[in-house]
Amino acid sequence: MKLSFTTLAAAILAASPVLADLVVPNMSYRTGPYAANGIPYADGFNDYFTLLNERDGGIGGVRVSVPECETAYNTEKGVECYEALRPQNPLVLNPLSTGITYQLIPRVAVDGITLYTPGYGRTSAKNGSVFEWVFNAPANYWDGASVAIKHILDQEGGDLSGKKIALVYHNSAYGKEPIRTLEELSQKHGFELSLLPVDAPGQEQKSQWLQIRRDQPDYVIMYAWGVMNQVAIQEAVNIRFPMDRFIGIWWSGSENDVRPAGAGADGYKALTFHGVGRDYPLYDDMQQYVFDAGKASGAGDQMGSVLYSRGVYAAVVIAEAIRTAQELAGTPNVNAAQVRDGFEALNITAERMAELGLPDFGQPISLSCENHGGDGLVRLQQWSAGDGQWSLITDFIEPDADILNPLIEADSAAFAQESGITPRCN
Amino acid sequence: MIYREAGDFKTSYRDDSQTFPIRLDRWGYYITLAVAFGIIPFVINDYWANAVLVPFLIYAIAALGLNILTGYAGQVSLGTGGFMAVGAYSVYKLMTAFPEVNIVIHILLAGGITAMVGVMFGLPSLRIKGFYLAVATLAAQFFLVWLFNKVPWFYNYSASGQINAPTRTVLGHAVTGPAATAPAKYLICLVFVFVLAWVARNLTRGTLGRKWMAIRDMDIAAEIIGVNPLGAKLSAFAVSSFFIGIAGALLFAVYLGAAEVGEAFGINKSFLVLFMIIIGGLGSIFGSFAGAAFLVLLPVLLKNLLVGGLGWPTDLAAHIELMIVGALIVLFLIVEPHGLARLWSLAKEKLRLWPFPH
Numbered sequence: 118m119k120l121s122f123t124t125l126a127a128a129i130l131a132a133s134p135v136l137a138d139l140v141v142p143n144m145s146y147r148t149g150p151y152a153a154n155g156i157p158y159a160d161g162f163n164d165y166f167t168l169l170n171e172r173d174g175g176i177g178g179v180r181v182s183v184p185e186c187e188t189a190y191n192t193e194k195g196v197e198c199y200e201a202l203r204p205q206n207p208l209v210l211n212p213l214s215t216g217i218t219y220q221l222i223p224r225v226a227v228d229g230i231t232l233y234t235p236g237y238g239r240t241s242a243k244n245g246s247v248f249e250w251v252f253n254a255p256a257n258y259w260d261g262a263s264v265a266i267k268h269i270l271d272q273e274g275g276d277l278s279g280k281k282i283a284l285v286y287h288n289s290a291y292g293k294e295p296i297r298t299l300e301e302l303s304q305k306h307g308f309e310l311s312l313l314p315v316d317a318p319g320q321e322q323k324s325q326w327l328q329i330r331r332d333q334p335d336y337v338i339m340y341a342w343g344v345m346n347q348v349a350i351q352e353a354v355n356i357r358f359p360m361d362r363f364i365g366i367w368w369s370g371s372e373n374d375v376r377p378a379g380a381g382a383d384g385y386k387a388l389t390f391h392g393v394g395r396d397y398p399l400y401d402d403m404q405q406y407v408f409d410a411g412k413a414s415g416a417g418d419q420m421g422s423v424l425y426s427r428g429v430y431a432a433v434v435i436a437e438a439i440r441t442a443q444e445l446a447g448t449p450n451v452n453a454a455q456v457r458d459g460f461e462a463l464n465i466t467a468e469r470m471a472e473l474g475l476p477d478f479g480q481p482i483s484l485s486c487e488n489h490g491g492d493g494l495v496r497l498q499q500w501s502a503g504d505g506q507w508s509l510i511t512d513f514i515e516p517d518a519d520i521l522n523p524l525i526e527a528d529s530a531a532f533a534q535e536s537g538i539t540p541r542c543n
Numbered sequence: 544m545i546y547r548e549a550g551d552f553k554t555s556y557r558d559d560s561q562t563f564p565i566r567l568d569r570w571g572y573y574i575t576l577a578v579a580f581g582i583i584p585f586v587i588n589d590y591w592a593n594a595v596l597v598p599f600l601i602y603a604i605a606a607l608g609l610n611i612l613t614g615y616a617g618q619v620s621l622g623t624g625g626f627m628a629v630g631a632y633s634v635y636k637l638m639t640a641f642p643e644v645n646i647v648i649h650i651l652l653a654g655g656i657t658a659m660v661g662v663m664f665g666l667p668s669l670r671i672k673g674f675y676l677a678v679a680t681l682a683a684q685f686f687l688v689w690l691f692n693k694v695p696w697f698y699n700y701s702a703s704g705q706i707n708a709p710t711r712t713v714l715g716h717a718v719t720g721p722a723a724t725a726p727a728k729y730l731i732c733l734v735f736v737f738v739l740a741w742v743a744r745n746l747t748r749g750t751l752g753r754k755w756m757a758i759r760d761m762d763i764a765a766e767i768i769g770v771n772p773l774g775a776k777l778s779a780f781a782v783s784s785f786f787i788g789i790a791g792a793l794l795f796a797v798y799l800g801a802a803e804v805g806e807a808f809g810i811n812k813s814f815l816v817l818f819m820i821i822i823g824g825l826g827s828i829f830g831s832f833a834g835a836a837f838l839v840l841l842p843v844l845l846k847n848l849l850v851g852g853l854g855w856p857t858d859l860a861a862h863i864e865l866m867i868v869g870a871l872i873v874l875f876l877i878v879e880p881h882g883l884a885r886l887w888s889l890a891k892e893k894l895r896l897w898p899f900p901h
Contacts, residue, residue: 147858148865156858187846187857192799192806197594197843201851204590219705220801223721239703288692290703290803297702314692317805415858528702535639535709 161428319345661784
């Protein structure tokens with residue numbers, strides 16, 4: 118066994134991409150209880166880089182290689198993937214798992230690799246003066262919680278006193294993230310918050326939904342992922358909870374989550390930080406260069422779905438950061454540290470998004486040394502079971518900075534003290 | 544012909560009762576130790592340490608611990624994941640509360656705390672047996688995971704309930720935290736494995752181990768010949784939990800660096816360690832190592848073979864890997880229900896007779 122291991126290790130080293138390539142690994146999960154959500158995201162991420170390679174010959178003339186590694190949303194496999202990918206000199210890692218992100222945050226700072234966690238991970242990583250190597254633009258969990266409450270305020274005519282809001286969450290680091298924000302918001306607006314944890318993977322939630330049926334909260338906010346989404350929406354349908362009062366975070370708002378509940382899921386709302394559907398010019402190129410050429414990732418049936426779009430969006434931001442880094446460094450062959458600088462100088466305007474073929478798809482992103490999280494604007498989408506598609510129902514809404522900024526400050530200060538980091542950017 | 548005891552004369556009782564009575568075995572043991580301590584630390588890289596050897600060594604400790612309880616003392620336990628969580632959260636609380644104390648002491652203390660918790664959950668074993676005890680320990684598993692999720696004091700009130708291992712050093716080398724090097728992580732685990740395996744081996748062939756085995760084989764008969772079931776069962780729970788607690792502490796502090804109780808120490812972990820000892824061989828020190836190697840190394844090997852070597856898509860490889868490991872487990876249990884350890888001793892038996900079998 119020893120011998121075969123070493124020969125294999127040698128084979129892997131030999132198979133690793135040419136050094137001149139830009140390496141952006143895809144830490145995906147296409148198996149396990151989260152596969153239904155992991156597959157479209159991974160496909161979108163791969164396909165965008167395939168498009169860049171096929172249409173433009175890569176970024177700045179250098180091809181991008183996207184080695185894929187299966188994590189199954191499991192932290193131990195995540196460690197294995199990280200170690201397997203590190204010798205290939207990755208520029209940016211996007212693990213799509215809050216658990217793996219927490220594990221990698223201290224490691225990437227030592228190893229000098231950028232961690233890009235759009236819409237997930239550790240929220241206080243927005244504070245770039247403490248988290249030098251981590252970026253979580255354009256929006257984070259706390260932005261999501263705040264915008265959900267703002268939307269509810271809108272619905273209720275600006276007054277939430279005496280209202281009951283329940284949070285149904287995945288009982289993990291991910292699901293627990295919004296609790297502190299919602300607690301602060303409940304004090305500010307005077308609503309009553311009840312917390313209903315669901316243990317991973319989340320196939321059993323009868324008791325939580327019975328409790329909701331008994332307590333009759335006015336709104337339910339959900340932070341779920343994987344199989345937990347489908348079960349929760351089905352359970353909500355079963356107890357006839359009004360769907361337009363049920364708001365999921367962006368990870369609980371894909372087609373795969375609502376379809377199993379059929380017509381009952383009509384009107385379910387979810388937060389999002391990007392557009393949906395195929396009506397973007399980028400997808401014409403994608404069809405021509407990737408799908409028609411038979412180079413699509415996976416089964417090739419995901420284009421335009423919510424999570425596919427999110428995978429594409431993550432790839433777009435990474436590609437733009439690499440492009441910025443190339444301009445700053447004056448060379449197309451950038452290294453990980455230069456890409457980090459590229460992220461910090463990132464400025465994606467609305468015009469630039471239109472140029473990329475994604476007009477009005479995402480918000481403008483402008484990052485700096487202090488701000489690694491962007492503006493955190495979030496919009497809402499609603500599911501129409503009849504048409505079988507999501508439609509955007511609000512414009513971008515700004516989160517409540519008065520509540521969020523002190524929380525981010527406090528949490529990042531705690532991390533800085535714990536790990537002996539002196540804040541930068543002064 | 545090569546492997547035999549003929550000509551290997553013992554002149555004292557001490558020699559006769561040593562762990563490896565056959566000279567070739569003894570050499571094999573010394574060579575393994577020499578390679579493990581003398582060569583591997585100098586050639587090990589991050590991938591080999593973090594993805595292969597460190598998890599193997601840590602799971603070997605957990606398997607040793609469970610084997611003492613289930614294999615030697617006959618008490619089935621499904622609480623391994625929960626007890627590992629006790630070790631992990633104890634070491635986390637100790638590391639953050641007393642940063643000036645050496646991490647090795649914290650890991651040992653975490654083992655001690657887990658031993659106490661284990662004894663507490665072992666008390667029902669005096670009344671209930673077999674499957675019913677398994678259910679009682681299953682309750683321990685779910686209770687402990689719930690506890691570490693529910694009470695914020697255990698994770699120092701962090702917003703997400705994650706625990707992170709800060710950097711701690713042994714003899715000036717970081718062994719936990721992001722700055723720890725591959726040889727340092729490997730060596731700290733190896734030292735724990737070496738000492739604990741040595742302790743386990745000598746406990747199980749002494750008075751205590753004989754008491755455990757007597758209880759396992761027939762507790763009424765054991766009681767009649769003077770074995771106190773209270774002492775024997777509780778000591779098995781204590782020693783086993785001590786091992787498992789140390790494994791949990793190392794898993795969190797050295798291997799993962801950050802953990803979340805439901806994901807890292809869930810029921811799956813209990814089953815994984817139980818499968819290790821069933822496949823490795825119940826009531827065998829070698830079996831604990833073989834089982835841990837089988838279930839830790841084989842998936843990594845298959846992944847590298849299928850994805851790295853043959854270039855298969857990652858999802859296909861992951862599914863095939865599950866099927867291959869599952870099929871091999873079934874095959875092993877059909878061909879040799881007593882596990883890899885029995886297979887190994889049969890092979891040795893055959894080698895002794897070779898090339899002239901009866």
